[in-house]
Amino acid sequence: MSKKNNQLSGPTIQPRPAMRPIHRVKGMKDIQPGNYDAWNFLLRSTFKLAEFHGFERIDTPVLESFALYERSSGRTSDIVTKEMYSFVDKSGERLALRPEATPGIVRAYIEHGWFNLPQPLKTLWYGPLFRRDKPQLGRYRQHHQLNFDIFGEAGPWAEIQLLFLIHELLQDWGIKAQIDINSLGCADCRPNYTNELVKYYKEKKHREQLCPDCRRRLLKNPLRLLDCKEPACIALAQDAPQIIDYLCGPCKEHLVKVLEFLDNLGIQYNLNSQLVRGLDYYDRTVFEVVMPSASAQRPLALGGGGRYDHLIESLGGRPTPACGFALGLERLLLNLEPHKVAASKERPDVFLAQLGEGPRLKSLRLFEELRQAGLAVHQSFTKESLKGQLAIANQLKVKYTLILGQKELLDGTILLRDMESGSQEVVDLKKIKPILLKRLTKTR
Numbered sequence: 204m205s206k207k208n209n210q211l212s213g214p215t216i217q218p219r220p221a222m223r224p225i226h227r228v229k230g231m232k233d234i235q236p237g238n239y240d241a242w243n244f245l246l247r248s249t250f251k252l253a254e255f256h257g258f259e260r261i262d263t264p265v266l267e268s269f270a271l272y273e274r275s276s277g278r279t280s281d282i283v284t285k286e287m288y289s290f291v292d293k294s295g296e297r298l299a300l301r302p303e304a305t306p307g308i309v310r311a312y313i314e315h316g317w318f319n320l321p322q323p324l325k326t327l328w329y330g331p332l333f334r335r336d337k338p339q340l341g342r343y344r345q346h347h348q349l350n351f352d353i354f355g356e357a358g359p360w361a362e363i364q365l366l367f368l369i370h371e372l373l374q375d376w377g378i379k380a381q382i383d384i385n386s387l388g389c390a391d392c393r394p395n396y397t398n399e400l401v402k403y404y405k406e407k408k409h410r411e412q413l414c415p416d417c418r419r420r421l422l423k424n425p426l427r428l429l430d431c432k433e434p435a436c437i438a439l440a441q442d443a444p445q446i447i448d449y450l451c452g453p454c455k456e457h458l459v460k461v462l463e464f465l466d467n468l469g470i471q472y473n474l475n476s477q478l479v480r481g482l483d484y485y486d487r488t489v490f491e492v493v494m495p496s497a498s499a500q501r502p503l504a505l506g507g508g509g510r511y512d513h514l515i516e517s518l519g520g521r522p523t524p525a526c527g528f529a530l531g532l533e534r535l536l537l538n539l540e541p542h543k544v545a546a547s548k549e550r551p552d553v554f555l556a557q558l559g560e561g562p563r564l565k566s567l568r569l570f571e572e573l574r575q576a577g578l579a580v581h582q583s584f585t586k587e588s589l590k591g592q593l594a595i596a597n598q599l600k601v602k603y604t605l606i607l608g609q610k611e612l613l614d615g616t617i618l619l620r621d622m623e624s625g626s627q628e629v630v631d632l633k634k635i636k637p638i639l640l641k642r643l644t645k646t647r
């Protein structure tokens with residue numbers, strides 16, 4: 204036998220390189236244990252308030268056809284030209300991960316004939332959006348938005364209701380933000396204004412100071428020059444003609460009505476002539492919720508919206524006036540007070556503690572029974588020591604803790620501990636449910 208054959212046969216096994224962990228994609232974020240308390244605080248209060256105001260919850264898919272955004276957001280918008288995640292799928296169809304919510308919502312409105320439902324139709328939408336822009340404070344490449352829309356209301360009442368809702372939500376959340384408002388006019392009056400604007404920026408001394416982006420935008424989308432973030436462009440925008448001086452009669456009247464209502468309701472706002480929102484589809488009223496911030500150069504926008512009376516028509520639907528606003532969840536979360544979140548957490552009534560194998564099994568059944576009776580009951584069946592379980596009960600600030608040990612299991616009893624007074628009594632296991640129900644309804 205040759206020396207070679209004496210060796211073990213089979214492929215040589217290379218030492219395995221250490222497995223490197225795979226990281227999340229740039230600009231994406233995980234929601235980790237404990238994070239959801241704040242999300243729940245925002246979402247629960249929103250859903251509740253929206254219901255009071257008669258908003259119906261809707262959803263749309265994450266994937267839409269690329270053409271939808273090209274047609275709605277504008278071919279030259281930053282969203283379509285720079286920020287959209289788009290790809291051609293295996294059947295050759297060009298698709299996009301939704302970069303904003305409104306086009307999808309409008310598509311659904313048309314596709315399912317929501318104009319047949321009683322109008323104005325008020326909808327609430329919540330979900331993730333995807334934009335491949337530079338990650339910034341509170342803005343991720345996948346971020347979440349709440350969208351409120353009102354369809355079929357041409358009058359200023361739609362804006363009023365939306366702004367009132369924003370105001371209420373901000374109060375509930377304890378966020379002291381400012382509402383900026385402007386009008387972009389209509390197809391009759393805006394062209395006069397944009398002509399004046401272009402004239403202003405084309406003056407040699409102004410044009411020379413513009414950033415390269417704005418020089419390019421000047422012909423395609425001159426309104427965007429007003430909200431450019433470059434310091435030189437910000438300075439130029441201060442002295443630019445203001446759209447308010449160019450509004451036609453009906454547009455002016457509409458804006459005045461909105462502002463009057465806000466004054467009446469005592470909702471503070473800031474009339475901001477440089478607010479343009481960066482999308483092609485807005486008419487008349489636009490608004491933004493901004494957080495004045497000491498560190499950032501510009502105030503942080505928590506959300507915004509406006510009227511889009513022609514978007515439905517331009518996407519192939521029948522002419523329908525509409526108005527909406529969106530709030531960015533991640534940015535709202537940055538501005539929440541932790542104590543508000545903590546106070547909003549629902550406090551369970553009862554904690555169920557157990558000691559040993561038999562009691563644990565029995566308490567599982569009891570847990571189910573109490574829960575079905577409508578009691579908010581918590582447990583920690585994975586914890587063995589009574590000390591550990593009582594620590595959790597204290598943390599949860601429950602009113603009562605039930606303790607089931609071997610002795611109680613044999614006797615058919617359970618210990619009922621009043622967490623406030625510390626007093627403890629032995630109770631017949633069969634009677635524990637009615638006793639708890641009685642005591643808890645008294646204190647509720």
Ligand SMILES: [Zn+2]
Nearest residue numbers: 389392451454
């Ligand atoms: Zn007008």
Ligand SMILES: [Zn+2]
Nearest residue numbers: 414417431436
């Ligand atoms: Zn610029």
